[in-house]
Amino acid sequence: MLNCQKSKFQLDPAVTYLNNAYMSPLLKSAEEAGIQGLIKKRNPFNYGNQEFFEDVSVLKQSFAKLIHSNANQIAIIPSVSYAMSNVAKNLVPKPGGKIIVAEDQFPSHYYTWSNYAKLNNQEIQIIKANPNAASWISKWNEDILAAIDDKVTAVCIGHVHWADGSLFNLKKIRAKSFDTNSALIIDGTQSVGALPLSIKEIPVDALIVGGYKWLLGHYGLGCAYMSESFNDGIPIEDNWINKKDSSNFERLVDYTEQFEPGAARFSVGEQSSFCLVPILTEGINQILDWGVENIYQYDSALQKRLFDTLQGSSYQISPLGESSGHLTGIRMNKNTDMNQIKQQLIKQQIYVSYRGDAIRVSMHVYNDFDDIDKLSESLLNLETN
Numbered sequence: 104m105l106n107c108q109k110s111k112f113q114l115d116p117a118v119t120y121l122n123n124a125y126m127s128p129l130l131k132s133a134e135e136a137g138i139q140g141l142i143k144k145r146n147p148f149n150y151g152n153q154e155f156f157e158d159v160s161v162l163k164q165s166f167a168k169l170i171h172s173n174a175n176q177i178a179i180i181p182s183v184s185y186a187m188s189n190v191a192k193n194l195v196p197k198p199g200g201k202i203i204v205a206e207d208q209f210p211s212h213y214y215t216w217s218n219y220a221k222l223n224n225q226e227i228q229i230i231k232a233n234p235n236a237a238s239w240i241s242k243w244n245e246d247i248l249a250a251i252d253d254k255v256t257a258v259c260i261g262h263v264h265w266a267d268g269s270l271f272n273l274k275k276i277r278a279k280s281f282d283t284n285s286a287l288i289i290d291g292t293q294s295v296g297a298l299p300l301s302i303k304e305i306p307v308d309a310l311i312v313g314g315y316k317w318l319l320g321h322y323g324l325g326c327a328y329m330s331e332s333f334n335d336g337i338p339i340e341d342n343w344i345n346k347k348d349s350s351n352f353e354r355l356v357d358y359t360e361q362f363e364p365g366a367a368r369f370s371v372g373e374q375s376s377f378c379l380v381p382i383l384t385e386g387i388n389q390i391l392d393w394g395v396e397n398i399y400q401y402d403s404a405l406q407k408r409l410f411d412t413l414q415g416s417s418y419q420i421s422p423l424g425e426s427s428g429h430l431t432g433i434r435m436n437k438n439t440d441m442n443q444i445k446q447q448l449i450k451q452q453i454y455v456s457y458r459g460d461a462i463r464v465s466m467h468v469y470n471d472f473d474d475i476d477k478l479s480e481s482l483l484n485l486e487t488n
């Protein structure tokens with residue numbers, strides 16, 4: 104199994120950081136890559152034409168390897184909402200059709216679809232969860248599957264729920280959505296890089312991933328997989344760099360309607376950011392080096408410790424397999440004062456997130472059992488029955 108990788112980061116040692124789902128710390132190596140990218144602009148004559156393309160191409164290859172895809176089908180994106188808009192612009196609605204989303208989905212994966220529904224006369228169907236019921240995550244998955252029928256234009260969902268790590272069974276959802284000729288649009292921001300997902304095994308229509316969490320990048324750059332069905336699509340912006348032969352700087356004003364192949368047309372303008380691209384590439388390459396399966400195993404062992412230590416207390420936490428190994432939610436009984444918990448954890452410099460009525464805990468390769476025990480002890484000391 105992977106060892107704790109704290110030494111590869113520069114996290115403040117006084118802090119217990121269990122909040123990767125909010126934002127990952129930077130790898131030392133990624134920080135160095137970013138600094139070199141920054142310094143290079145001291146002498147702009149060092150940027151040759153090829154500089155605008157080569158590092159982007161390496162980034163696409165690394166991301167494609169991570170999700171078992173092909174670099175041609177990868178676009179470089181500034182945000183999840185940007186890529187979602189590209190998908191929505193090119194998704195053909197079924198007449199009087201439906202869009203399926205999960206309850207309390209992240210806004211960037213909701214607003215696009217609620218607007219799409221309004222503009223295209225679609226019903227937006229929100230599949231609700233009931234965390235107070237037994238086996239509620241299985242039931243949630245069953246309800247999602249039951250809702251997928253011939254009227255569904257697209258199922259727009261995550262691999263996990265961003266607020267508490269609830270796992271969605273994408274294999275079954277893909278099978279049912281294929282049967283009903285419905286698209287499957289995945290926001291992988293809270294899963295890709297920590298939870299394995301292979302496009303070969305689960306051929307989704309689009310997989311959109313913000314880069315600053317589980318891909319270990321900086322803020323402002325991510326990657327999207329777009330299936331071949333979008334290859335003739337119309338992008339939301341008309342930038343020069345996605346157009347055919349854009350690397351020939353002397354002929355840029357030989358305007359053309361043609362694009363570079365694959366998903367290139369959906370990459371953002373100024374995609375070649377000389378700081379952000381090397382940082383994100385370094386993050387993904389480190390993930391590839393560790394192996395996503397190994398990362399998942401490591402994070403899951405930490406989560407199991409949390410589950411075991413809170414077992415029998417008034418705190419409820421979903422069992423592994425129902426929530427993903429790297430991200431989970433702790434719910435508490437009605438008498439427990441959330442504000443008191445917040446104050447206590449802040450005092451002890453334990454960082455988690457508060458999402459709805461759950462404490463979101465996200466553990467990663469720089470954490471160890473001591474971090475988990477510190478959180479559990481603190482919560483158990485505040486317990487009210």
Ligand SMILES: Cc1ncc(COP(=O)(O)O)c(C=O)c1O
Pocket residue numbers: 124125181182183184185209211212261265290292293313
């Ligand atoms: C599931 C999920 N998607 C997307 C984002 C970020 O969206 P955007 O890149 O549009 O700001 C977040 C941020 O927390 C998230 O948790």
